[in-house]
Amino acid sequence: KLTNNPELLQKGKYISDSFLGLIKQKIKRGQPIVIPPVVYEISRVTHIKPYEVINQQLQRSGSELRAQPGVVDMLKDRDEVREHQALKEILYRPFTSNINNVANAAGQKVGRIRIGTEGYADVVSLARQTGFKAPNVAAAIWAHETGYGKFMSGRNNLFNIKSTDGTGPTTMTKEYDQNNRAYTTSAQWRTYEAPSQSVDDFMKFISKYPGVAEAQTPRELVTALHSGNYATDPEYVRRVVGVMSSYGVNPDAPFMQYSGPPTRDPNHSSSTLQHVYNVGNIGWGSTGPHLDTKQVDNENTPENEEGQFFHYKDPEIMEYIFADDPELGLIPIGDAPMTGSWESHTKRGSNGYDYGFEGGVKILIKPPARVVYSQTTSHGDTMMIVELPSGRRFKFHHGTAA
Numbered sequence: 001k002l003t004n005n006p007e008l009l010q011k012g013k014y015i016s017d018s019f020l021g022l023i024k025q026k027i028k029r030g031q032p033i034v035i036p037p038v039v040y041e042i043s044r045v046t047h048i049k050p051y052e053v054i055n056q057q058l059q060r061s062g063s064e065l066r067a068q069p070g071v072v073d074m075l076k077d078r079d080e081v082r083e084h085q086a087l088k089e090i091l092y093r094p095f096t097s098n099i100n101n102v103a104n105a106a107g108q109k110v111g112r113i114r115i116g117t118e119g120y121a122d123v124v125s126l127a128r129q130t131g132f133k134a135p136n137v138a139a140a141i142w143a144h145e146t147g148y149g150k151f152m153s154g155r156n157n158l159f160n161i162k163s164t165d166g167t168g169p170t171t172m173t174k175e176y177d178q179n180n181r182a183y184t185t186s187a188q189w190r191t192y193e194a195p196s197q198s199v200d201d202f203m204k205f206i207s208k209y210p211g212v213a214e215a216q217t218p219r220e221l222v223t224a225l226h227s228g229n230y231a232t233d234p235e236y237v238r239r240v241v242g243v244m245s246s247y248g249v250n251p252d253a254p255f256m257q258y259s260g261p262p263t264r265d266p267n268h269s270s271s272t273l274q275h276v277y278n279v280g281n282i283g284w285g286s287t288g289p290h291l292d293t294k295q296v297d298n299e300n301t302p303e304n305e306e307g308q309f310f311h312y313k314d315p316e317i318m319e320y321i322f323a324d325d326p327e328l329g330l331i332p333i334g335d336a337p338m339t340g341s342w343e344s345h346t347k348r349g350s351n352g353y354d355y356g357f358e359g360g361v362k363i364l365i366k367p368p369a370r371v372v373y374s375q376t377t378s379h380g381d382t383m384m385i386v387e388l389p390s391g392r393r394f395k396f397h398h399g400t401a402a
Contacts (some may be wrong), residue, residue, distance in 0.1 A: 003046070006048055008031070010396075013060070015039070017061070017216055022371050024065050039054060051068065115148060115149040118391030119148055120142075121139075123135075123199070126199040130200055133255045136218060136244050137244070140222075141159055146159075154169055158193075158198040159202045162188060165257045167188070168188055169188065170189075172187075176232040209230060211228070212224050216395055217253060219252055273322060275402045276386070277363035277382065277396050278361070279399045280399035282379065282381035283380060284381030288339070289357065289398075290357060291336075291354070291398075292340070292352060292353075293352050293396065294352030295351070295352070295392060295393065297393070298392070309342070309351065316389070317333065321364075321365055321366075321394075322364045322365070323362065323363055324364060333355045338353060338356060338357035339355070340352075363402075365386055371387075373385035384396045
């Protein structure tokens with residue numbers, strides 16, 4: 001009946017009263033709604049979006065509450081996503097990591113911060129959307145204060161900011177006195193309903209520190225915070241700056257205005273491409289000179305990305321991995337001819353591509369892309385793993401390290 005007459009959704013009961021009651025509670029509390037399979041089935045036969053199916057049933061019950069579109073529904077209609085088939089395919093793989101990657105690439109807020117190195121891009125994304133002039137500083141402070149999201153003292157407290165109104169959980173924490181001697185004391189911590197609220201509060205909180213508004217570089221801003229006793233650790237500036245530097249951030253570069261996708265933000269990044277690899281024809285299974293490239297797992301994320309599909313001209317690969325070819329010039333590696341397709345690799349029991357370069361061609365990466373692993377194999381070639389800003393990792397084979 002629904003297939004021929006979708007308007008019946010506003011008249012008949014297709015979702016139980018008990019489940020509608022649960023949905024109403026979650027809407028009132030601002031909590032995410034877990035959509036049951038029956039709603040997806042109704043959506044499929046009526047061509048009505050799942051959250052709209054719920055809203056029509058809420059309307060039928062007399063409720064004025066309405067569900068909001070989920071992250072996937074909002075992202076799939078963004079121009080930045082519609083124009084890139086690769087982003088759409090990533091989005092529809094049901095991993096939080098994939099949804100966050102697409103949200104960051106499209107310049108949208110993420111619903112949660114991933115634990116581990118992938119979370120750095122999430123915090124940068126949220127900080128940029130508050131208008132904060134130093135999103136990489138915020139991400140580096142998050143990484144340092146919480147161990148890349150592992151140790152938050154209060155709910156969604158991304159920067160471990162202490163509570164001043166007597167509310168929030170109490171834990172023990174380490175501080176330093178005027179003589180740089182460490183001591184342990186108790187402290188209460190702020191809590192937030194969402195990560196974005198924590199970022200908003202962080203921006204307001206640090207604005208009161210002398211020198212923050214005047215700071216022209218990331219190092220100057222972190223130094224101003226430390227001088228104002230935002231943190232008492234005598235090594236605070238060195239440690240936070242060290243986190244930024246590991247992501248290719250130049251801590252002494254002046255702040256610049258940028259309005260593009262945060263994962264491609266050139267702000268503070270070194271403009272110098274780094275020569276990291278040389279194409280070769282070395283090692284077991286090599287079929288001639290080429291750059292053998294496969295996606296591998298990032299052990300810092302909950303998902304297993306080993307062997308996941310990616311496009312030959314993956315947008316992020318095109319943005320961060322280059323080749324200095326004597327005939328083609330300096331090009332993104334995806335502009336080279338394909339000498340080994342995904343299908344040919346699959347038949348051999350692997351997932352990846354062969355990028356068609358001659359032996360000796362230099363492979364370069366643009367920060368904040370970085371090398372996270374490099375090891376000479378027993379066959380004489382170098383296995384190198386490069387991590388892109390989104391946290392995805394790609395492995396090179398059959399060549400040598402620069």
